[in-house]
């Protein structure tokens with residue numbers, strides 16, 4: 294065995310590539326951050342989201358559904374510039390449109406909550422890709438709004454910008470506005486933000502549940518009517534799919550993460566990957582997890598050790614909720630079975646390392662839940678609350694098991710954990726079916742097609758009106 298085999302050097306190269314792909318946050322290739330889904334009920338407090346910057350060759354080679362946007366002028370209005378779900382999704386759209394030769398102008402209406410460094414790096418990423426960045430309250434922004442073929446407002450809060458900047462010109466711009474909404478929390482239903490909503494060309498929303506909610510709320514609370522509304526489910530980036538479909542990479546990542554958590558290869562890992570907050574239900578998940586351990590003990594079934602992994606902690610924040618989770622673990626003496634992982638920019642290694650994703654978002658659930666389709670890409674079954682976007686992604690009994698949100702869901706989730714722990718075959722089959730569903734519905738090209746069809750309709754509508 295004097296020299297390394299060819300296989301090994303290929304392997305090393307791939308490994309290096311993986312490292313670059315997965316751990317590069319600062320390079321121009323990818324940010325793998327946190328899910329856009331997290332934008333839902335929180336006001337994007339997550340530092341995370343992920344963005345995929347498609348290259349022209351990747352996108353342009355086959356007939357791109359967005360080709361008709363070539364040389365169109367599009368103004369993107371973002372409420373902030375940060376590493377959170379909403380803005381990153383809008384950047385994804387910016388790059389998709391750039392890749393077909395659209396002219397893109399970006400404005401950010403709120404002062405950054407992120408560090409200067411993050412804002413600087415995001416702005417530069419955009420400038421590098423040929424996106425123009427203008428101040429929100431500038432003459433250029435106003436001129437662009439008047440000239441543009443299309444204006445995309447991202448999130449409800451961006452509505453503030455309309456009156457503040459456009460003033461008396463607002464009615465000229467509204468017919469070409471597409472309003473992209475990713476939130477469903479009560480405090481967004483303010484006339485101050487959404488009074489122009491009925492008059493825009495269309496609204497684009499991440500799930501049917503969220504769209505229904507908006508329709509109901511705007512009518513019941515504000516007495517206004519939603520414009521034409523399009524539901525656009527999100528899709529997985531090509532980079533994520535590459536990792537998910539590379540068994541060597543997955544094995545390496547799995548070993549690496551399991552080693553760092555000090556769990557064995559045969560142990561079963563159930564993970565929640567969301568920023569830690571009550572809305573995401575990590576407290577109830579831990580209660581279910583504890584119950585499932587008791588059930589297994591009572592029934593005396595032979596299963597590998599179960600572990601719960603909470604990815605998305607931030608002990609610096611010192612919140613009451615974080616302490617509550619830790620105290621529960623200590624009180625129940627399950628420290629060796631529960632692992633807290635800090636908020637991370639990279640979720641792929643964790644998806645490679647775990648066996649089941651737990652999507653335990655409470656109340657109305659996720660607007661969409663990008664982490665759910667990402668986990669399914671890694672052939673993981675999902676144990677999710679029967680709420681929000683999760684119900685549109687997970688097929689109960691086929692690609693995962695759903696339980697009710699709230700305290701009523703604690704025992705059902707515990708039983709589902711036991712089910713997946715004891716029925717290996719079922720668990721693996723569910724994972725495969727989830728993967729099949731992602732390939733069929735939740736890929737980047739599916740999202741691009743869905744967005745393309747919305748943009749076409751909105752452009753037609755805008756142009757139709759301007760002839761009158």
Ligand SMILES: *[C@@H]1O[C@H](CO)[C@@H](O)[C@H](O)[C@H]1NC(C)=O
Pocket residue numbers: 509510513
């Ligand atoms: C609409 O919202 C009201 C509360 O604002 C609620 O009582 C009602 O059930 C909702 N209807 C639907 C169809 O969601």
Ligand SMILES: *[C@@H]1O[C@H](CO)[C@@H](O)[C@H](O)[C@H]1NC(C)=O
Pocket residue numbers: 607608609635
């Ligand atoms: C997690 O974050 C806390 C607080 O920021 C820090 O003290 C700790 O070292 C971090 N842990 C890891 C494994 O990075």
Ligand SMILES: *[C@@H]1O[C@H](CO)[C@@H](O)[C@H](O)[C@H]1NC(C)=O
Pocket residue numbers: 679689690694695696697
């Ligand atoms: C999911 O399906 C199971 C049967 O497979 C059923 O018992 C359970 O009530 C369903 N959950 C929800 C929330 O519909």
